[in-house]
Amino acid sequence: MSLLDHDSAGAASAQQQPRRKNTMRFLRTAPLPVVFWLLLSGHYEPLLLALGALSVAVVCWLTRRAGLDHRSVTFAFALRLPRYFLWLSGSVLVSTFAVARKVWSPRPDLRPVVEPIPTPHLQELSQVVYANSITLTPGTLSLDVEANHIEVHSLERSGVDELRKGLMLRRVRQTEAQR
Amino acid sequence: MSVLEVLSGALLIAGALAVLTGGVGMLRFPDFYTRIHAAGITDSAGAGLILLGLLLRVDTWNTAVRLLIILLFLALTSPTATHILAHAARRDGVPMWRKGDPRR
Amino acid sequence: MIFAVMAALLVTMVLTLLRAFMGPGRYNRILAVNTFGTKTVLFVAVAGFLFGRPEFLDIGILYALVNFVATVAVLRLTHYQELVSDTERGEGK
Numbered sequence: 001m002s003l004l005d006h007d008s009a010g011a012a013s014a015q016q017q018p019r020r021k022n023t024m025r026f027l028r029t030a031p032l033p034v035v036f037w038l039l040l041s042g043h044y045e046p047l048l049l050a051l052g053a054l055s056v057a058v059v060c061w062l063t064r065r066a067g068l069d070h071r072s073v074t075f076a077f078a079l080r081l082p083r084y085f086l087w088l089s090g091s092v093l094v095s096t097f098a099v100a101r102k103v104w105s106p107r108p109d110l111r112p113v114v115e116p117i118p119t120p121h122l123q124e125l126s127q128v129v130y131a132n133s134i135t136l137t138p139g140t141l142s143l144d145v146e147a148n149h150i151e152v153h154s155l156e157r158s159g160v161d162e163l164r165k166g167l168m169l170r171r172v173r174q175t176e177a178q179r
Numbered sequence: 180m181s182v183l184e185v186l187s188g189a190l191l192i193a194g195a196l197a198v199l200t201g202g203v204g205m206l207r208f209p210d211f212y213t214r215i216h217a218a219g220i221t222d223s224a225g226a227g228l229i230l231l232g233l234l235l236r237v238d239t240w241n242t243a244v245r246l247l248i249i250l251l252f253l254a255l256t257s258p259t260a261t262h263i264l265a266h267a268a269r270r271d272g273v274p275m276w277r278k279g280d281p282r283r
Numbered sequence: 284m285i286f287a288v289m290a291a292l293l294v295t296m297v298l299t300l301l302r303a304f305m306g307p308g309r310y311n312r313i314l315a316v317n318t319f320g321t322k323t324v325l326f327v328a329v330a331g332f333l334f335g336r337p338e339f340l341d342i343g344i345l346y347a348l349v350n351f352v353a354t355v356a357v358l359r360l361t362h363y364q365e366l367v368s369d370t371e372r373g374e375g376k
């Protein structure tokens with residue numbers, strides 16, 4: 001939804017300065033596949049470099065055509081991401097332990113609940129990050145992502161309560177680009 | 180044996196245990212949604228621990244880069260796939276298991 | 284050490300396959316196949332280290348991608364079928 005808004009806003013201003021806007025968009029999309037290609041190929045002969053450049057161009061074109069050139073992924077955001085990942089892996093380990101105990105206990109005590117978790121005023125990208133983090137943590141699972149809440153299925157009530165406290169949400173907000 | 184090797188071994192064993200736990204949970208848990216949680220142990224903790232364990236015993240940088248890329252891919256795609264699956268199942272009306280219900 | 288990891292992965296793959304055979308219902312099967320794919324990626328990576336051939340990791344990357352795309356494709360397909368059968372049922376009434 002807000003992805004579409006972004007896109008139409010971009011298209012409107014693209015009409016004023018078509019050439020420059022397109023180049024800017026291309027430059028924003030290109031670095032990721034370029035780095036990816038360079039890391040994976042390990043061959044730097046002219047022919048292969050040309051083929052690589054060609055494939056990067058094709059990827060950029062396809063990305064644009066699919067409407068996926070997302071402008072909220074900024075460099076600063078990417079720099080803040082590793083720290084978030086570290087914190088997330090810590091909490092993943094903790095909840096893995098809790099769920100593993102349930103798996104191995106002779107009579108697992110499961111009381112699954114489904115509850116909405118409010119996510120007020122969250123950018124789309126942060127919402128994706130938040131929903132994915134919820135799913136990545138064992139014991140909680142995002143069922144449905146709406147405009148200002150996420151439906152969460154949890155193995156027990158404590159998982160939902162933990163999310164309600166908003167520790168993860170605060171981390172996501174810190175990671176989100178301040179604009 | 181160096182410290183790195185011991186650490187890598189510990190991570191690998193922990194990862195193997197997590198993977199095994201996920202597999203057992205897939206069989207033991209009573210319904211689809213709870214099984215997703217069990218699969219989540221394999222997908223996040225198991226994969227992460229094993230790949231980190233392997234990362235500690237690489238000898239060239241491009242092996243390390245490949246391991247990191249796999250780790251990143253799995254961290255991005257597995258929750259997304261799980262979410263789509265759960266969303267589709269819910270829209271399809273797959274019933275939710277409550278305590279006391281028979282297994283399905 | 285690596286042998287233990289491979290053994291655990293193999294056992295888990297068998298357990299996951301059991302779940303895929305038993306079902307019940309298509310979602311349990313899709314979930315099982317998806318998890319099986321993740322385990323295959325891990326297995327390929329671990330096997331590469333065991334045989335001292337880290338080039339296997341490229342296959343792992345590819346498999347991780349294909350696994351994700353396959354899950355999404357299967358889900359779209361099943362939903363497409365539902366849409367088709369729903370409209371057919373609707374027309375039949």
